[in-house]
Amino acid sequence: MKNFKLFLLSFALIASVFTSCTNDEPVIEDQNIDESASITTSLSELRLQFNNQGNMIPTENPTGNIVFDFCFDFVYPINLSYNNGTTVAVESLEDLVQVLINSTDDLYINGIAFPFDVETYNDDSDAIEVVTINNEEEFEDLLEDCDFDEFDCECDDEYDPVCVEIEAPNGEVFLMTYPNECYAECDGFTEDDFSENCEEDYNCPGGIECFTFNFPLSIITDDGTTLEVNSQEELDNALYNSYYFDFVYPITVTLDNGDVVTINNEEEFEDILEDCFDEYDDDCEECANTAGPVVCVEYEENGQVIIIPFPNACYAECEGFTQEDFVDCGDTGSECLECLEEEINPVCVEYEENGQVFVTTFPNACYAECEGFSAEDFIECDVNNPSNCSEEDVEGQLVECQFWTVTIGDQEYTYVFGSDGTVTVSLANDPIASGTWEVSASPVGEVGVSVNTDSGNFSSVWLFFDCDNPEGPEVVSTASWILDISSGCE
Numbered sequence: 001m002k003n004f005k006l007f008l009l010s011f012a013l014i015a016s017v018f019t020s021c022t023n024d025e026p027v028i029e030d031q032n033i034d035e036s037a038s039i040t041t042s043l044s045e046l047r048l049q050f051n052n053q054g055n056m057i058p059t060e061n062p063t064g065n066i067v068f069d070f071c072f073d074f075v076y077p078i079n080l081s082y083n084n085g086t087t088v089a090v091e092s093l094e095d096l097v098q099v100l101i102n103s104t105d106d107l108y109i110n111g112i113a114f115p116f117d118v119e120t121y122n123d124d125s126d127a128i129e130v131v132t133i134n135n136e137e138e139f140e141d142l143l144e145d146c147d148f149d150e151f152d153c154e155c156d157d158e159y160d161p162v163c164v165e166i167e168a169p170n171g172e173v174f175l176m177t178y179p180n181e182c183y184a185e186c187d188g189f190t191e192d193d194f195s196e197n198c199e200e201d202y203n204c205p206g207g208i209e210c211f212t213f214n215f216p217l218s219i220i221t222d223d224g225t226t227l228e229v230n231s232q233e234e235l236d237n238a239l240y241n242s243y244y245f246d247f248v249y250p251i252t253v254t255l256d257n258g259d260v261v262t263i264n265n266e267e268e269f270e271d272i273l274e275d276c277f278d279e280y281d282d283d284c285e286e287c288a289n290t291a292g293p294v295v296c297v298e299y300e301e302n303g304q305v306i307i308i309p310f311p312n313a314c315y316a317e318c319e320g321f322t323q324e325d326f327v328d329c330g331d332t333g334s335e336c337l338e339c340l341e342e343e344i345n346p347v348c349v350e351y352e353e354n355g356q357v358f359v360t361t362f363p364n365a366c367y368a369e370c371e372g373f374s375a376e377d378f379i380e381c382d383v384n385n386p387s388n389c390s391e392e393d394v395e396g397q398l399v400e401c402q403f404w405t406v407t408i409g410d411q412e413y414t415y416v417f418g419s420d421g422t423v424t425v426s427l428a429n430d431p432i433a434s435g436t437w438e439v440s441a442s443p444v445g446e447v448g449v450s451v452n453t454d455s456g457n458f459s460s461v462w463l464f465f466d467c468d469n470p471e472g473p474e475v476v477s478t479a480s481w482i483l484d485i486s487s488g489c490e
Contacts, residue, residue: 032113033081038139039112045148046070047100051402052488054097055233056240059418062155062183063176066093066241067128071146072120073241075130081111093241118142119169123188127167128243154420155182156436163195166243168222174244211253211272212430214260218248232429256320297325349377367461389447389467391439397464397473398437398449401489404475406458408482413458415451423451425458433458 049060049070061069074096081087084107090096099109115134120142122129133139162184163175175195178184184194216230221242229235239245250264253272263269295313316326347365351373368378398404398417406413406425414426417437425433435453449462460482465474475485 033079033087033111034114034136035081035111036136036139037110038136038143039080040108040110041143041148042139043096043100043103043109045146046096047103050097050100052101053402054101054237056236057402057416057418058236059416059420059422059424061240062179063187064236064239065176065243067119067121068176068187071148072118072142075117075119078116079113080109083108083110087111094237112139114139121166125167126165126193128169130169155180155186156422163197164189164193165195168243170222172222172244174222176243210275211255211261214252214254217251220246220248295326296328297321298327347378348380349373350379351377389464389473391447393467393473394439394447394449394464397467397487397489398439401472401487403488405484405486405488406477406482407484408458415458423453425453435459 049057049066051057056064058064063069066073073093074090076093076095077089077091078096079087079089080099088099090099103109114136115132117130117132119128119130121127131142133142160180161177162181163177164184165173166176167173175197178187178189181191181194213232213235215232215234216228218226218228219235219238220226221238222244223242226248227238229238247263247266247269249266250262251269252260252262254260261272263272295316297316313323313326347368349368365375365378399419402416404415404417406415411427413432414429416424416426418424421436421438423435423437424431433453435451435458437452438450440448440450447464449464451459451462453459460477462485463476465476467473472487472489475487477485
């Protein structure tokens, strides 16, 4: 039977599958556990792979496997100790994640019982091997090889997967899938390492728009365990420290046109994957050189009507829409999309409405003029009350808060910002747009984030204020169609 490695590039990060830490954790009364700076460092780095709900963050884990996305995996059980002397037996990665998300500055893990085993990748043998860590010095050597501080890999979200053959600890050979060549090269692989049959063994639930899994479904992990999973998040987490898995057939998927298809065996699954890749081989790169104007399309998803703007008709048609789907962009604000490309250089205008005088700040003159104002309406902005947010503050807030809830019309969307400069937008846990973000400061002290997505309706500039507020900063969008922004840190 062929084993499928799941490449986890889904974007919904809201649902949680891990329970809260309770007082029922197994406590070890008599266990010789040594203090270890390395375990504190390790768990601090591992914490960055998960959001506050205990879910693996796809943008931080391009392969969806802990050994390749983090550096190593503990062989459980392991025995740990808190800084207050309490000891705890950790039986699984799920238990460890509970410890991670419930740790604080006052209560955290600072000790581990030696010896313990880890699974890590040996690039000389192209295999996952089990290594015994006997003492703190060997633990330090492991972390030095991981090179957490020096890792610098910036890859785009181009959808051109490559695979490499890896041998699991049990001797089984499986395919590890990367979203593109850049991510694979960041892990030290070269073109000579890439497998020719990647697409046949590639599986990307939630990551490709051409189909999504219908839950619940069951899988068999590499240790022979059968698990029932009820959501994309559960599937992502369940497979994070598995090297390969098989479905328990039949399963059903929903295609992007709404059709539900039953898949009875792995041959049928390969067929649907092949169709999916054929669809995405015809990318929309040629549309980048096509002139506007912006067009909007209307479609229904999960019973909700959504209007999405595209930079031009070419992009809309490339995504499968026709001119019959085009609708009036109305108040989406899409006519101002070109202003996103301008530098942030705020201008202020004063106007009267219903007998009241208002002053509005726009990120640049382009936005002001797009809203009908002219240079004659511009007034001097109040520079005595600039944002107290630094670019570093805003970058940290965007990534650390994990998700941001944005209200557009009567819909709430979720934005997730990756530390690699990527952003994904989801509706009801289904990813619907992706793009990039960049932070910059204006001459008058305002710090803005330019959010650029492949669906323009979700693009705008966000201005940050009052970053010292313990309840979170004030965030205002320059796009009139974005009504409210709130962070996951609130």
